[in-house]
Amino acid sequence: EDKVVQSPLSLVVHEGDTVTLNCSYEVTNFRSLLWYKQEKKAPTFLFMLTSSGIEKKSGRLSSILDKKELFSILNITATQTGDSAVYLCAATDSWGKLQFGAGTQVVVTP
Amino acid sequence: GAVVSQHPSWVICKSGTSVKIECRSLDFQATTMFWYRQFPKQSLMLMATSNEGSKATYEQGVEKDKFLINHASLTLSTLTVTSAHPEDSSFYICSASRTALNQPQHFGDGTRLSIL
Numbered sequence: 001e002d003k004v005v006q007s008p009l010s011l012v013v014h015e016g017d018t019v020t021l022n023c024s025y026e027v028t029n030f031r032s033l034l035w036y037k038q039e040k041k042a043p044t045f046l047f048m049l050t051s052s053g054i055e056k057k058s059g060r061l062s063s064i065l066d067k068k069e070l071f072s073i074l075n076i077t078a079t080q081t082g083d084s085a086v087y088l089c090a091a092t093d094s095w096g097k098l099q100f101g102a103g104t105q106v107v108v109t110p
Numbered sequence: 111g112a113v114v115s116q117h118p119s120w121v122i123c124k125s126g127t128s129v130k131i132e133c134r135s136l137d138f139q140a141t142t143m144f145w146y147r148q149f150p151k152q153s154l155m156l157m158a159t160s161n162e163g164s165k166a167t168y169e170q171g172v173e174k175d176k177f178l179i180n181h182a183s184l185t186l187s188t189l190t191v192t193s194a195h196p197e198d199s200s201f202y203i204c205s206a207s208r209t210a211l212n213q214p215q216h217f218g219d220g221t222r223l224s225i226l
Contacts, residue, residue: 032212032214034214034215041219041220042217042218042219042220043154043203043217044217045214045215045216045217048212048214050212088153088154092215095159096142096215097159098144098154098156098205098215100153100154100155101153103153
């Protein structure tokens with residue numbers, strides 16, 4: 001059975017801290033790994049990773065995929081209160097279907 | 111970037127009513143759109159894959175007669191919750207990606223459905 005597991009489920013950090021979110025996956029016919037940020041509405045796209053070992057960066061966020069070990073991490077440096085959200089990891093199969101993890105709730109305190 | 115519009119954003123209606131939710135890709139064509147359901151404090155669960163010009167593919171446990179999906183054009187998919195009951199109350203979200211392979215899915219803003 002396909003599954004995507006995220007850890008931790010939640011964490012609280014102070015502004016300026018760095019957080020690392022983990023995502024492991026077991027998906028038949030895996031094609032890509034995606035990270036989304038969800039605040040009050042629907043998820044917003046952060047990264048899509050298809051190749052192992054190539055880091056993707058966007059501002060203070062970065063992510064990398066390890067296809068041998070079947071996991072990905074999302075890093076957020078110099079966190080701000082606006083980074084508070086649920087971060088969702090999802091894996092796609094060859095049909096493009098997304099299998100989501102349970103999410104990691106990040107709370108950044110001032 | 112890709113924009114997906116979902117309407118309405120909030121619906122409150124009586125039990126037994128049918129509710130239609132629209133999902134539009136505004137600046138790209140999408141042969142495939144996806145419908146998800148999300149309960150509070152839980153992750154998104156895929157309900158069905160909407161295919162333009164053909165029948166939708168439903169995930170196990172999702173009643174196709176309850177959740178009617180129509181994908182009549184490359185930019186519009188609709189989900190109709192028929193004879194809705196309080197247990198159908200949830201957050202419904204659609205997503206779409208560009209027709210080309212390996213493009214990320216972008217989500218609409220979601221529809222919060224409350225059945226009284």
